[in-house]
Every structure is written in structure tokens, then in C-alpha cells.
Amino acid sequence: MSTSPPDQETVQPDAAPASVDDYGLSDAQIERAHTAIEAGDITQLEEIAQSLHAADLADLIEELTTDERVILLDTLGGALDPEVLSYLVPAVRQDVIEHIGPKGLAAALSELESDDAVEIFEDLDDDFQQRILTQLPAGYRLVLEEGLAFPEASAGRLMQREVVVVPAGWTVGQTIDFMRSAQDMPDDFYDLFVVDPKHKCQGYVPLSRVLRAKRAAKISEVMETDVRPIPFTMDQEEVAYLFRQYGLVSTPVVDDSGRVIGMITVDDIVHVIDEEAEDDLMKLAGLGESDLYGRVLATAKSRATWLTVNLGTAVLASLVIGLFEATLSQAVALAVLMPIVASMGGNAGMQTLTVAVRALAMKDLSATNAVRFIGKECAVGAFNGVVFAVMTGAVAWLWFGRADIGVIIGLAMIVNMLIAGLSGTLVPLGLEKLKIDPAVASAVFLTTITDVVGFFAFLGLAALFIL
Amino acid sequence: MSTSPPDQETVQPDAAPASVDDYGLSDAQIERAHTAIEAGDITQLEEIAQSLHAADLADLIEELTTDERVILLDTLGGALDPEVLSYLVPAVRQDVIEHIGPKGLAAALSELESDDAVEIFEDLDDDFQQRILTQLPAGYRLVLEEGLAFPEASAGRLMQREVVVVPAGWTVGQTIDFMRSAQDMPDDFYDLFVVDPKHKCQGYVPLSRVLRAKRAAKISEVMETDVRPIPFTMDQEEVAYLFRQYGLVSTPVVDDSGRVIGMITVDDIVHVIDEEAEDDLMKLAGLGESDLYGRVLATAKSRATWLTVNLGTAVLASLVIGLFEATLSQAVALAVLMPIVASMGGNAGMQTLTVAVRALAMKDLSATNAVRFIGKECAVGAFNGVVFAVMTGAVAWLWFGRADIGVIIGLAMIVNMLIAGLSGTLVPLGLEKLKIDPAVASAVFLTTITDVVGFFAFLGLAALFIL
Structure with missing residues (x-):
């Protein structure tokens, strides 16, 4: 397409790289x-x-x-x-x-x-x-x-000790001269932090602003004062929230008395955000952490924990089914259909749960809008419950030629999807309130509830009305 | 704890903020x-x-x-x-x-x-x-x-047109003078991009380096040449990968002939990373996007799509159960126990699937290590299959007092967990190969497989050996 000029200084190939695979x-x-x-x-x-x-x-x-x-x-x-x-x-x-x-x-x-x-x-x-x-x-x-x-x-673990601080009274020129002569500067930095004589943070100056200001200008004139110093005890997820919320590139970390002791830069935060997202994803699937590079036995062992819990809840669901052995032996159609109710409830609940877990992690869900969220999810559950009750009821009726089974599966569906919406919100919110990570424990609670309610509602209604 | 000095210039409170809630x-x-x-x-x-x-x-x-x-x-x-x-x-x-x-x-x-x-x-x-x-x-x-x-x-959508480029032949002093006088500079920038007369990218200089260099130094002497210009057509997920991989803060975007036409900064990438992570999480749960702020009807409707697919697969699983109505009517214990096999397979498969989807998104899983990954997951599935076969078999035996049902549920468990490991890897890898987003379609394929195999193996073995 383009011809290559005989320019020895060009370090880049003439054509732009086509994709990430070129790097x-x-x-x-x-x-x-x-x-x-x-x-x-x-x-x-x-x-x-x-x-x-x-x-x-x-x-x-x-x-x-x-x-x-x-x-x-x-x-x-x-x-x-x-x-x-x-x-x-x-x-x-x-x-x-x-x-x-x-x-x-x-x-x-x-x-x-x-x-x-x-x-x-x-x-x-x-x-x-x-x-x-x-x-x-x-x-x-x-x-x-x-x-x-x-x-x-914590922020203390995340921060680097290498940080550039300057007094507010300096001029831009003094600051540049200081930086030219100073040893032991951080490899990369994006803001200067302005401190008072007690080393407390008063503001920050982005480097681009230092470069654009006149040498005679005072640092106090060019600095931004809406600085958000981070206490060293702050959890890294909260630090990530601040970076994300305010589009920060670097921010000072302070000790108990507000003195600057280090800084956190955005590249560290990118890793925290990745970890956080991976954590939620893995925990919802019952994994401790991504075990892509783990060995077979270690991987099998770490996953077995969650599978054991799941076995327990599956047995619990089976116990509920066991309550209705007599009913089941009279109408085998019930055994054929019952997984549908449990499965739909589980899936609808996981949808709600996933939205709730993500919203809690991103601080989009809190005490102030929890009630609205719960109400909405119940409404969604009830609405889709009715829609899928009609569909499932029709399938069951056509399949087994029995209207009563169609009506019963439809009713069970409505109950289970409503419960799915309710528990998909209440379980994570409750765990958050108890300071338990909702990502790690919610899914097992939820599917237990939707399995038990699904089987109980369907077989219970059948026991009541069919036999 | 600390006393407040009568210092009117202090804009920060004396005690450091306790948590993110203070911001x-x-x-x-x-x-x-x-x-x-x-x-x-x-x-x-x-x-x-x-x-x-x-x-x-x-x-x-x-x-x-x-x-x-x-x-x-x-x-x-x-x-x-x-x-x-x-x-x-x-x-x-x-x-x-x-x-x-x-x-x-x-x-x-x-x-x-x-x-x-x-x-x-x-x-x-x-x-x-x-x-x-x-x-x-x-x-x-x-x-x-x-x-x-x-x-x-694409990178073109993500980039800002406002970008600072300088010729390699300038001195640091010239560059600083240019920046002091130029209008129309970006609000925030972290690197200068160095271009040749054809506006092609030759390197970059972090602002911290500009500030620390002597005024007489040439830009070509202080610039880094390992710059990775991004073609405007590159997908934003690939751009995010580059930022993450190399800890970038900003990077130039180039057109077909390699000329700098804009730049992407890390704060935009933080949003892409968030979106990407949210996407995977939501898609695995069968959600288009987080619908926290959507209205009830719109939310119900968007979720119904996935639930309809799930209804289809649940009916498919029920059809498999229906093949064994005769078997079920002879031994109701089978109806009680059968959800355990399906549920364990589904959960084990989702663990594998989640690791695979995340690894694909993070470019940790590719053609070169796919075979090793598949082998490992099958080994993990077989290992945990045996472990849980013993546990489940014992439970079934004790519960119903029938050793044959215990053996059969154990065998079905091994089969289903092995299949779960295999399909938890092959399904997402296959979809990726077909250029279909593995996050969106994998879960439904996988649970259909583990449900069908689980019911078929358990009831099929029972039909063969019990009756």
C-alpha cells in the first residue's frame, strides 16, 4: 500500500501493525x-x-x-x-x-x-x-x-515509598531545578504532591501543568486542592473505587496524622481491578482463585471444597423429593418434569444474584436503593414467572395430556421465580451486611433455596391436588 | 489523638480520613x-x-x-x-x-x-x-x-484527538517553551509522542523525564523507542490487553500509514477493563448487560431470552428422563437421587468453564497450551469424579439400603464429571475458534450437556443393571 522511504531513522514499520498479535x-x-x-x-x-x-x-x-x-x-x-x-x-x-x-x-x-x-x-x-x-x-x-x-x-501494601513532594511556597522553576538535580526519584510519576512544613498533603500538581506553567509561578498557584489522600489502612478495593470514580492517575498515601508516606499509581490499580473482577467471577463459580497454572491434585482439592458443599445441598434437595416418594410413584410424569422448575428458578435467581454481586462490588447498590432494587427484582421474578408458567404449563399439558399437571407446574414456576428474585437480592445483601463476601457464599445459598422451593412447591402442590 | 494547630492554610483535616466513605x-x-x-x-x-x-x-x-x-x-x-x-x-x-x-x-x-x-x-x-x-x-x-x-x-472510538507530538530534533528546552505557549492542549497528558516529518511515531517521552532532563538535551536522546502505536482499528479489548501487559499510561493511535492521529489514556482503559469484566460476569449468568438501572419490563424482557433458552434445555433434559419412565416407576429412589448427578456435573463443569472463559479473555489460554489445559481438566474431573462417586454412592446405599443403586450412582458420577471437565474446556475453546464469544454461549451448552449426560448415564445404567 505505502512505499517504504529510504529513511534510516524510522524505527516503526511503514504499515501500522494489524492487531495485538504484532505485539x-x-x-x-x-x-x-x-x-x-x-x-x-x-x-x-x-x-x-x-x-x-x-x-x-x-x-x-x-x-x-x-x-x-x-x-x-x-x-x-x-x-x-x-x-x-x-x-x-x-x-x-x-x-x-x-x-x-x-x-x-x-x-x-x-x-x-x-x-x-x-x-x-x-x-x-x-x-x-x-x-x-x-x-x-x-x-x-x-x-x-x-x-x-x-x-x-491495604493501601500501605500497595503503595510505593518513592514519591515526589514539594512545598507550596516553591516556584515552578525551583521545582524543576530540584527534580533535575535530585537522586532517588521514582521511575515513573505523574503528579507532584504539595505538602506543608509538617509533611501534610495540601494539594497536587499534574506534571503537564508544571511543564506548562511559567517558571516564576508559585506551586500554590498552580496546584489543585481537591486532593484525596488515602489512609494507609484503606482496603485496596476502596482505593480502586476512588481511582475509578475520579479518574485518578496517582494519589498520595498518608499516615494517621495525615503525613504523606507514599503514593499509589494507576498501573497498580489496574491489577487490583483485574483481581477484583476475577475474584467475583471465580467465587460465583465456587473457585478460590483462577487455578489455570495449578497442578492437577492441588486444583482438584481446591475445587472439591465447593463441590462437597454442593453435594450437601443436592442431597438436601433430594431429601425434599424423598418426602414425596408416594406421590412420585403414582405419577412418574412428575419425576420427568420436576427438574424444569428447579432449573428455571436457579437460573433466574443467578441472574438477579449476579447483578447484585456486581453492583455491590461497584458500590452501585447500598442501603439507600436496596429496597427499590428488591422490589424491582420481585416484580421481574413475578412477571417472568407468569410468562414461563404459561409456557411450561402448556408444554406439560401437551406432553402428558393432563391439564392438572400443567396448572400445577405453572403455579410452582411462579412461586419459585418469585422466590428466586427475592433470595437473589436478599441473600447477597444480607451477607454484605454480615461482612461476608457476597460473591463467595451467595450462589450456594441461592441454588439451595431455589432447588428446595422448586421441588417442594411442585411436588407439594401435586400431592395436595392430584392425589 | 493529634491536636489541631492554628494553621489556616491546611485544607485537609488533621486526622486522616478513615475510609472511602469520607469521599x-x-x-x-x-x-x-x-x-x-x-x-x-x-x-x-x-x-x-x-x-x-x-x-x-x-x-x-x-x-x-x-x-x-x-x-x-x-x-x-x-x-x-x-x-x-x-x-x-x-x-x-x-x-x-x-x-x-x-x-x-x-x-x-x-x-x-x-x-x-x-x-x-x-x-x-x-x-x-x-x-x-x-x-x-x-x-x-x-x-x-x-x-x-x-x-x-475500536481504538479510534476510544481515543481523544487532542495529543501532544514533538519532533525528535527539538531540545527539551524548546519542547517546554512550546508547551508553555501552545493553545489547545489536552487537559491531562502523561507522555509526549515523538514524530518524524511524516508524522509517524518514533518514540515517546514520559513527562517526568522531560522535567528531569537538561534543557539542552535533545528529545531524541531522552525518548524511549519501544513505543507501541495502536492502529485505530484495534479492538478495545486488545488495547486494554496492551495497557495491562506493559503497564502503559498513554499510547498513540495511528492511521493506516502509521501517522499519529490521537491517543488513548489509562483512565479510558480502566473503564474498558471494568466493562470487559462485567461483560464476562453478566454473560455467564445469561444477562445482556447489568440492568441495575433498567425498568421492570425492559429487565424482565431482556432476561427472558436466556430463560427461554434454558427452558428449552431443561425440557431436553426432561425428554431424556422421559425415556426411562418405566425404570423410574419401578424404583422411585432413582427419581429422588437423579438431580444429584446432574447438579454435581453442572457445578464441576461451570468451575472449569469459568477458568477457561477468564483465561481466554486475559489471553492466558491459546492454541499452544490448550491441549495441556484440556488434559489437566479431564484429570481433575476424573479425580474428583472418583472422590464424589464414593461419597455419593455411600449416601445412596445408606439411604435406600441398596448397594446396586450406590454403585450405579457412583459410576454415573464419574462419567458425568469427566464429561464436565471435557466439555468445560472444549465448549469455550470451540466457540472461541468459531469467533463466538465463549462467555455468552458456553454456560447453556455446558449445562445442557451435563444435565443430559447426568440423567442418561444414571437412568441408563439403572435400566441396564437393575431391571
């Missing part, structure tokens, strides 16, 4: 890595590793088998970019850390920014942590120990 | 708004609205009833911050737009950055769009029309 780790690169490892071609392997961004190299390591991983790590040795550790999923990271040992890890950690180092460090067992601490310079050891002293999943 | 819209503020509207206290209402960040005001508008909304909007009139429109959920935004009319909306749009304006504009119906275009200045009209010409959910 990141390609299947061809993975294939080449497999081949190089198999052939023992160390030069080739080093070349591949060096051509990759740390995030892509982490992806490559995740793709390899355990044996291949060992070969790659041995090949790279000390040349392994410490950043790679931050990008690995926990299961694979543990493998890698076991391989490089406490000494190698200590060296790697000291090259990372404090938030990344703490994130890796906190997952290690106590013994390993101690062995690493002895390898670290005293100052860095303190940063790690302090980081771990903050509550888990 | 954002509080229940008390919502209460005050309700009261002010009821009492017709316009001054109070204006005061509340003006004290809120646009995002919080949007939340308040969402909390109000339709009648209350009208009163608030009438009170604010032209003083309504246009940013509020960007923060509203689509259902409520439509209400507000209908109220303020094409003229008011045209005025609001022209105050927004181009990406926000396009996002609001694209949701309007054709007629309304035309009426707004006639109200806009020609230049702005062009921006909107061009924005809409990009494919939906």
Missing part, C-alpha cells in the same frame, strides 16, 4: 523457545529472552514445562530481569523463586520498586523471608519489613 | 438531596450539587426517582457540569438527555474532550444525532462525525 509474545516465539531448549541452543535462547519485554518473558516462562523452565532460568542466570518476577502468576513465580534461591531473590528484590518487592516478598513463607532479609542491606530490609507491617490488601 | 457520595448527602427536593429548597439543592465532584453528582442523579431527577435538572439548568453526562449509566443518561434536549446536549458536548463526546453521541438514535449536529460548530461536527466513522469498540 506481545507470539506463538512463533514460543515455538522457537521450545526448539531452542530441546536443541540446547543457548545463544538462540538468550537472544529470544533478550528480545522480549519483561511481561512477555514472564508469559513465556508460564508457557514452558517445569523442566524447560529450569533450562531457561539456568541459561539466563543473573541476567534474568527482576521485573519478570512481578509479572509471573503466583504458582509459577514460586517455582522460579525456589530455583533461583534466597540469594538470587534478594539481589532481584533490591532492584525493584518497593511496592513490587513487597508484593513478591509477602507471598513467601516465614522461613524463606528470614533467609532473604539477612541478605539485604539494612535500609532495604526496613522498607520490606515496614511494607509487611501494613495490613494485607 | 464520594454519602448516604447523608443523598438524604439531604431527597429532603431538599421534597421541600422545594432550590438554594440547598444547588449547594449540594455544587459541592459534588461530577462523578458523585452522576451517582446522585442515578439514585433519584424520575420525578426527582427532573426537579434537580431544572434547578441546575445550564449549570449542569457536562462531565456528569460521561459518568452516568446509559439508561439514566438517556433520561437526562431527553430532558435537556438537543440544544442543551450540543452545548454540553462541545465542552467535553472528543473521546467523551463521541462516547455519549454514539448511543443516540440517528434522528437525535442529526438534530445535534446542526447545533454544533463545523469543526466540532467533523470531530464527532469522524469519531463515529471508526468501528464500534
Whole structure:
């Protein structure tokens, strides 16, 4: 399409990349890595590793088998970019850390920014942590120990200690000169935080504003005062909410007396948001966390917990059916039809539940609109209950030629879908009120309710009116 | 705890805020708004609205009833911050737009950055769009029309046209002087994009680096060359993947010939990530999108689609049961126990499916590791199948005192959980291959399979060996 000019300075190809596959780790690169490892071609392997961004190299390591991983790590040795550790999923990271040992890890950690180092460090067992601490310079050891002293999943754990603060009285020119000469600045930062003599946060200045202001302008004249300093104790989900709500790029973290002790940047928050979303998804399906990279036995074991609970509730539903053995033996049609009522209730309830769990996570559902939400969901349940009662009743009547069974299944359907709407809202709201994560426990409660109510309503009505 | 010094410049309270509830819209503020509207206290209402960040005001508008909304909007009139429109959920935004009319909306749009304006504009119906275009200045009209010409959910739609580009040959000093004097700069930006004379992207410079470099340094000396320009056609999910993978804060968007035509910033990506996660969650539960703010009838109708599909599959499962009416009438215990097999298979399958759908969305699962994943899931299914076969078999034996039913339910359990592992992987992978979103269609396929296999295996084995 376009011709390539003889311009040696152009670092980009002339045609724009077609898709995301032009970036990141390609299947061809993975294939080449497999081949190089198999052939023992160390030069080739080093070349591949060096051509990759740390995030892509982490992806490559995740793709390899355990044996291949060992070969790659041995090949790279000390040349392994410490950043790679931050990008690995926990299961694979543990493998890698076991391989490089406490000494190698200590060296790697000291090259990372404090938030990344703490994130890796906190997952290690106590013994390993101690062995690493002895390898670290005293100052860095303190940063790690302090980081771990903050509550888990808190702003304190998430923040980096490296932060740029300036006094309100400085001019823009003074500030720029300070930044040009200062050592130990963060790798990336987007805002300057303005502090008073007690190191308390008074405002912030986006870097773009610093660049555009005249050198003589005072920081106090160009700063924004609607800063939202985050206490180090704040939960990371609440921090994510603030970033999302106000479109923040970075924000200061403060101690009990309001002094700036660190900052959180949006790239950390992207990970929190991903984790949060994954958490809700996994928990609703009865999974502890995504176990894509876990081993078979560990995966089977972690999933068995939820399946055991489900077995319990399934047996409970069967006990309800067992109450009506006499009825069932008189009309086998009931046995054929009864799963329909339970299944429809379960699905309608899960729809409501999913909306509620997401809305609670996004802080869109609270005490002020809970009543309206419950009312609406009951109305939706009743409405769809009637619609599907008619459809199911007609199917049952046509199938078995019995109007009475059609009427009974229709009534049971209305009852169960109304209950599904009600419990799909009340269960998560109740759990939230009890400070239990609604994502983790709601689904099992809900399906138990809709199964029990579904079977009981259908078979109970049949026992009453048919026999 | 700490004493308050008589320092009038301190804008922050002395004690740090305790939690996220100290920011954002509080229940008390919502209460005050309700009261002010009821009492017709316009001054109070204006005061509340003006004290809120646009995002919080949007939340308040969402909390109000339709009648209350009208009163608030009438009170604010032209003083309504246009940013509020960007923060509203689509259902409520439509209400507000209908109220303020094409003229008011045209005025609001022209105050927004181009990406926000396009996002609001694209949701309007054709007629309304035309009426707004006639109200806009020609230049702005062009921006909107061009924005809409990009494919939906593409980088072109997501980007803002306002972007800062500089030639590689400039010095840092020249660049800063240019920024100080230039008009029409974006509100917020974090990187400068470096272009050649043909406006092609050669690299980028983070603002923090511009600030820290000497004035005499050349841009070409301080720029990073590992820039990843995004073609305007790239899907927003792929853009989000790049931001997440490489921790980007902003990135240039290029046209077919590689020229910079706009940029995407991380705050837009946070919304894409949220949407994406919500999408997967909602689709797995059979919801089009979160309908928290939808009306009863619209909500019931949109959910009925999935419920109708579910009714179809439930009837299919019932047809399978119907094949064994004779068997069932001989041993009612089978009717009591059969939901257990189906339910366990469905749950085990949904666990596998959820991991697969999430991994596909995060690009962690691809052709290269699919076989390993399928093998692992089958192994997990077989392992847990045996474990729960023993447990369920024992329960059935004890309950009905019949060892044969215990053995049969155990065998059916192993079969169904193995099939659950297999279909929990093959169904989403197959749909992905067919370019169908695995989140939307997988769950219904999967539960149909596990229901049908569960009932068929259990009742079929019973028919063979018991009768």
C-alpha cells in the first residue's frame, strides 16, 4: 500500500501493525523457545529472552514445562530481569523463586520498586523471608519489613515509598531545578504532591501543568486542592473505587496524622481491578482463585471444597423429593418434569444474584436503593414467572395430556421465580451486611433455596391436588 | 489523638480520613438531596450539587426517582457540569438527555474532550444525532462525525484527538517553551509522542523525564523507542490487553500509514477493563448487560431470552428422563437421587468453564497450551469424579439400603464429571475458534450437556443393571 522511504531513522514499520498479535509474545516465539531448549541452543535462547519485554518473558516462562523452565532460568542466570518476577502468576513465580534461591531473590528484590518487592516478598513463607532479609542491606530490609507491617490488601501494601513532594511556597522553576538535580526519584510519576512544613498533603500538581506553567509561578498557584489522600489502612478495593470514580492517575498515601508516606499509581490499580473482577467471577463459580497454572491434585482439592458443599445441598434437595416418594410413584410424569422448575428458578435467581454481586462490588447498590432494587427484582421474578408458567404449563399439558399437571407446574414456576428474585437480592445483601463476601457464599445459598422451593412447591402442590 | 494547630492554610483535616466513605457520595448527602427536593429548597439543592465532584453528582442523579431527577435538572439548568453526562449509566443518561434536549446536549458536548463526546453521541438514535449536529460548530461536527466513522469498540472510538507530538530534533528546552505557549492542549497528558516529518511515531517521552532532563538535551536522546502505536482499528479489548501487559499510561493511535492521529489514556482503559469484566460476569449468568438501572419490563424482557433458552434445555433434559419412565416407576429412589448427578456435573463443569472463559479473555489460554489445559481438566474431573462417586454412592446405599443403586450412582458420577471437565474446556475453546464469544454461549451448552449426560448415564445404567 505505502512505499517504504529510504529513511534510516524510522524505527516503526511503514504499515501500522494489524492487531495485538504484532505485539506481545507470539506463538512463533514460543515455538522457537521450545526448539531452542530441546536443541540446547543457548545463544538462540538468550537472544529470544533478550528480545522480549519483561511481561512477555514472564508469559513465556508460564508457557514452558517445569523442566524447560529450569533450562531457561539456568541459561539466563543473573541476567534474568527482576521485573519478570512481578509479572509471573503466583504458582509459577514460586517455582522460579525456589530455583533461583534466597540469594538470587534478594539481589532481584533490591532492584525493584518497593511496592513490587513487597508484593513478591509477602507471598513467601516465614522461613524463606528470614533467609532473604539477612541478605539485604539494612535500609532495604526496613522498607520490606515496614511494607509487611501494613495490613494485607491495604493501601500501605500497595503503595510505593518513592514519591515526589514539594512545598507550596516553591516556584515552578525551583521545582524543576530540584527534580533535575535530585537522586532517588521514582521511575515513573505523574503528579507532584504539595505538602506543608509538617509533611501534610495540601494539594497536587499534574506534571503537564508544571511543564506548562511559567517558571516564576508559585506551586500554590498552580496546584489543585481537591486532593484525596488515602489512609494507609484503606482496603485496596476502596482505593480502586476512588481511582475509578475520579479518574485518578496517582494519589498520595498518608499516615494517621495525615503525613504523606507514599503514593499509589494507576498501573497498580489496574491489577487490583483485574483481581477484583476475577475474584467475583471465580467465587460465583465456587473457585478460590483462577487455578489455570495449578497442578492437577492441588486444583482438584481446591475445587472439591465447593463441590462437597454442593453435594450437601443436592442431597438436601433430594431429601425434599424423598418426602414425596408416594406421590412420585403414582405419577412418574412428575419425576420427568420436576427438574424444569428447579432449573428455571436457579437460573433466574443467578441472574438477579449476579447483578447484585456486581453492583455491590461497584458500590452501585447500598442501603439507600436496596429496597427499590428488591422490589424491582420481585416484580421481574413475578412477571417472568407468569410468562414461563404459561409456557411450561402448556408444554406439560401437551406432553402428558393432563391439564392438572400443567396448572400445577405453572403455579410452582411462579412461586419459585418469585422466590428466586427475592433470595437473589436478599441473600447477597444480607451477607454484605454480615461482612461476608457476597460473591463467595451467595450462589450456594441461592441454588439451595431455589432447588428446595422448586421441588417442594411442585411436588407439594401435586400431592395436595392430584392425589 | 493529634491536636489541631492554628494553621489556616491546611485544607485537609488533621486526622486522616478513615475510609472511602469520607469521599464520594454519602448516604447523608443523598438524604439531604431527597429532603431538599421534597421541600422545594432550590438554594440547598444547588449547594449540594455544587459541592459534588461530577462523578458523585452522576451517582446522585442515578439514585433519584424520575420525578426527582427532573426537579434537580431544572434547578441546575445550564449549570449542569457536562462531565456528569460521561459518568452516568446509559439508561439514566438517556433520561437526562431527553430532558435537556438537543440544544442543551450540543452545548454540553462541545465542552467535553472528543473521546467523551463521541462516547455519549454514539448511543443516540440517528434522528437525535442529526438534530445535534446542526447545533454544533463545523469543526466540532467533523470531530464527532469522524469519531463515529471508526468501528464500534475500536481504538479510534476510544481515543481523544487532542495529543501532544514533538519532533525528535527539538531540545527539551524548546519542547517546554512550546508547551508553555501552545493553545489547545489536552487537559491531562502523561507522555509526549515523538514524530518524524511524516508524522509517524518514533518514540515517546514520559513527562517526568522531560522535567528531569537538561534543557539542552535533545528529545531524541531522552525518548524511549519501544513505543507501541495502536492502529485505530484495534479492538478495545486488545488495547486494554496492551495497557495491562506493559503497564502503559498513554499510547498513540495511528492511521493506516502509521501517522499519529490521537491517543488513548489509562483512565479510558480502566473503564474498558471494568466493562470487559462485567461483560464476562453478566454473560455467564445469561444477562445482556447489568440492568441495575433498567425498568421492570425492559429487565424482565431482556432476561427472558436466556430463560427461554434454558427452558428449552431443561425440557431436553426432561425428554431424556422421559425415556426411562418405566425404570423410574419401578424404583422411585432413582427419581429422588437423579438431580444429584446432574447438579454435581453442572457445578464441576461451570468451575472449569469459568477458568477457561477468564483465561481466554486475559489471553492466558491459546492454541499452544490448550491441549495441556484440556488434559489437566479431564484429570481433575476424573479425580474428583472418583472422590464424589464414593461419597455419593455411600449416601445412596445408606439411604435406600441398596448397594446396586450406590454403585450405579457412583459410576454415573464419574462419567458425568469427566464429561464436565471435557466439555468445560472444549465448549469455550470451540466457540472461541468459531469467533463466538465463549462467555455468552458456553454456560447453556455446558449445562445442557451435563444435565443430559447426568440423567442418561444414571437412568441408563439403572435400566441396564437393575431391571
